[in-house]
Amino acid sequence: MALKLKGRLVESLNHAQIIEDLQTMRYDEVAEKHGCSKGTIHRIAQHYDALKYKKNSLKDMSEKSKRHGWACGRPMAKYKGAYPGGFLRRLDALLEITAEDKVLHLFSGSIQGREGEDTMDIQDTHSPTFVADAREKFPVEDNTYDVVISDPPYDMKTNDGVKIDYSDKLWKTEFIKPYAWVKEAVRVLKPGGYLAILHHLVYKTPDECRRAMTVSITCGPNTRVRVLSIFQKLEDGEVKQVIRNQRFKEMIEAAEIGETN
CATH class of the missing domain: 1.10.10 (Arc Repressor Mutant, subunit A)
Known part of the structure; x- marks a missing residue:
């Protein structure tokens, strides 16, 4: 080079x-x-x-891949809200997911063919590993999974106050705020593990994490662009350093405010 x-x-x-x-x-x-x-x-x-972070990073991604999104196919499953065609295959390659990795799919719906991976959904229609409400504490111990993959309902409120409620429209479940489940997802993730979120929103970086990558996802003409936000959970020592940096920043800001008063 x-x-x-x-x-x-x-x-x-x-x-x-x-x-x-x-x-x-x-x-x-x-x-x-x-x-x-x-x-x-x-x-x-x-x-x-x-x-x-190189040993745990998305090391095989080229600069071109980092700048461009994925052109996936339309969802093949009949289930409403299924992953785009080829999405999981690409994510497996990106995160280098192997049979040894513990993986959890949140809002799993009808996902199939993922032997050895856990699923969690509020409905028991497709026999998920855990039948649970993601807005509440997950029935999982801390630091359990290497990868948590989430494709939640794209419920949100616009800046104009308009409520977009896919949960009720498609699945007859309650409205779920975009960040209602994120803290729990990070809790069950191992340090160094990845949280992958597919949504219309670009998610902000959760506490105790760093942003690893953001990828735009398209599924063809007349479909809305989705965003894959990938975060990596920090090691304990790194979390403490982030907290120290934040406290130092707050002290500086407080001092500056005091000087202007």
Whole structure:
């Protein structure tokens, strides 16, 4: 790869060793080892797409794939609200889901052919693993799943206050707010695991997570574009650092407000 980073110091550093060190060391530790700033290490890591999350990242995605969406087929299942054609196959490849991974499908509906994977739905029509209301506490222990996949009803309220209620229209169930179930989904996800959400909304990043990727999904002419939001649950140490950073930010903001009063 051609070096695009400028500066004598950057060019003089051993990039290959830095990338290797980042797999097991923190940025500040790598910076101290190589005699440069943490910011320089971060720039090099970004340049080579080799941040310390690399082992758990979407590492096989090309830059072109990151910029473009997926053209999926129309849903083949007769069940209303089924996944787009080929969607799960693409998601399996993207997240490198294997038979060893524990996977949970929320709002699972009529999903079939996913041997060894758990399903959860409010209706028992298609015999899900768990019959449960996603707005309440899941009947699952903390940190259980490697991947949680969710295609919830696209219920929402527009900025004009118009209520869009697919739950009642298609399944005769109660309206569910877009974020009503997200906290529980993160709770049952293992640190480093992925939460994949298919919706018309671009979901904001949940607490204790980072955004891994956002993909637009189309199913052909005269269909609405959907969005696949993928988040990765942070490790415990990373969560604590995020909390510390947030508290520091709040302290700075409070101090600035005090100075202006």
